[in-house]
Amino acid sequence: MIRRNDVLSAEKRIRSYVRRTPLLRGGSASAPLWFKCEFLQHTGVFKARGAFNRQLAALERGELDPDVGIVAASGGNAGLANAYAAAALGVPATVFVPENAPRVKVERLLAYRATVRQVGAEYIEAYGAAMEYVGRSGALFCHAYDQPEIAAGAGTIAEEILQDEPGIDTIVVAVGGGGLYAGLAAAAAGRARIVAVEPFTIPTLHAALEAGRPVDVAVSGIAADSLGARRVGEIAFSMASQDPPTSVLVPDEAIIAARAQLWSEYRIPAEYGAATAFAALTAGAYVAQDDERVAVIICGANTDPRTLGSTA
The missing domain is CATH 3.40.50.1100 (Rossmann fold)
Structure with a gap:
């Protein structure tokens, strides 16, 4: 387990080493949406x-x-x-x-x-x-995701989101091993809900919540290079057990389409794993309420730029 105090300690420790990435308004006037542009982070990824x-x-x-x-x-x-x-x-x-x-x-x-x-x-x-x-x-x-300091560092993203837009109700995030999810859950507890999005082909958190414990899943699909953990981390499972997120799954086709849309409409160069969170909204796996203020974390851009417009 990690707590918000762990995230706040991480924020102070890493402040001079990482970028405070922008929170940009997207969507429409009637359905506002914010993108947390973590693809602009050093190394092109939140990690x-x-x-x-x-x-x-x-x-x-x-x-x-x-x-x-x-x-x-x-x-x-x-x-x-x-x-x-x-x-x-x-x-x-x-x-x-x-x-x-x-x-x-x-x-x-x-x-x-x-x-x-x-x-x-x-x-x-x-x-x-x-x-x-x-x-x-x-x-x-x-560790790639299952260490307290790793997860707490990732959680600083939620601190920035809620500092920039305190009215955000919901943070949508892609889940692989769960380090980012765990950090967000710790930072946003009592302030914003978390929607945890995974591909149907790698449902590590979803399967763990159904089984009541972390379990191995098969790893395949378009986002396997970045979301391809075989099982969710113990820290993420502990956080989810204490305060379950909204857990949704999306097909590869929706991820591919969401990535293409991020590029064509917003010129955001997301990798497939990073587009998975946005796919929950574009494919209807998560439907926001009329007055809900939603932030989507676009968490990585380490991809081949020649394929950004591809829908195949």
């Missing part, structure tokens, strides 16, 4: 917030050896964020990614001077290899 919070807190406690550095396992985005943070803090980074990680993400990891190791077909295999490396090297492990 920079948790990465800096984890590494800075570890440095404060003397848990991060600057000569040994950090290690992360990731479908791509968490690795990018942790590699960027490590470079900014002057420590080495080793990142394990699946063999099918998007080329654009691998190239950016190398640009951040990370050592990249590609292992297996899914995140869980990269994770296992990373944990073996941690045992051998003593490097600081930075």
